[in-house]
């Protein structure tokens with residue numbers, strides 16, 4: 293049965309928030325406008341039990357959009373942060389733990405010999421692009437429609453008119469000149485990639501190897517290997533944005549699972565264990581182009597912040613083979629159960645270890661155009677139906693459910709019961 297959510301405190305907070313924060317939020321998707329409701333104001337959370345300011349409880353499948361692979365407030369992560377904080381919160385000078393986390397990451401991610409930390413995925417992808425341009429002496433970046441790499445000007449681009457032409461700004465305030473060197477092509481479209489390489493001197497092709505920002509749309513068989521060959525043949529760099537997939541789909545991310553090694557890798561989210569940390573990395577030769585050794589400037593006051601590094605290190609150290617087996621099993625139970633709950637309704641349930649998307653589409657989704665063609669109204673009703681039954685799924689069709697190691701069988705069971713009832717009410 294739907295519970296009736298009480299919302300007196302959140303309504304009052306939202307009214308205050310809207311006076312001092314645009315839309316009442318610090319990042320747009322939180323506003324929940326895509327599903328036609330007001331934001332959830334969170335009081336606290338532990339594991340995957342999330343409680344809002346009005347005392348409503350939810351099973352959390354958003355998990356802060358990816359970082360919380362161990363759920364909220366994991367005791368080991370809290371202890372690591374407390375311990376680090378007691379020794380000082382930031383120095384602007386190197387620390388032992390930064391070396392340890394860099395070694396840990398390099399030992400896991402096949403393409404990474406060296407890395408540079410940043411505080412956000414946006415900074416990391418911006419810096420990786422700068423490095424790729426410096427290393428190749430070329431300008432053009434090829435990206436895929438529906439892939440998100442943070443709010444970097446040049447990557448906030450939509451496909452222009454005509455094929456393989458320069459991108460156009462996807463946001464007001466982005467200069468046409470900032471996206472002029474960006475070419476946007478459809479995901480899973482080999483011909484479009486070939487055309488882009490034929491028509492441009494490409495510095496780098498950047499992609500999410502398991503795209504999660506248009507809902508989860510895995511690569512077609514062999515597509516990542518094709519991208520590796522195409523970039524190599526063109527003398528361009530291949531950049532994998534593994535901010536979501538890194539340390540989630542397996543210990544070494546999508547690149548390890550798929551056996552395709554990019555030149556540069558962008559990482560974030562899980563890497564910071566719930567605190568602000570991200571990184572980009574690659575071969576020693578490429579990374580040594582960065583200042584202070586090389587001529588590519590890159591810096592950050594809080595880069596490698598001790599609290600974020602402590603949280604990230606604690607988070608990574610708990611991610612052993614057993615953890616990935618459990619994560620995979622939970623993901624499959626959820627995905628299979630959602631498929632059963634949907635029955636013969638026009639729904640596609642897509643999953644990879646740690647990620648699940650329920651597309652409201654009668655046919656499989658293979659690119660952004662197909663994702664955009666989903667019945668977003670039905671998704672909204674389904675998502676609101678879940679919330680009313682104590683389940684917090686991403687409040688947008690174009691996102692993924694983030695499975696964590698704190699999701700126990702009882703959370704999956706409760707979710708599937710709620711999902712079945714919410715499907716009933718969605719059409």
Ligand SMILES: *Cc1c(COP(=O)(O)O)cnc(C)c1O
Pocket residue numbers: 411412413414415417440441442443500505533534535536560561570
């Ligand atoms: C979240 C995300 C980013 C941006 O990271 P921020 O820390 O939000 O700046 C970049 N790429 C991908 C694939 C992401 O999911």
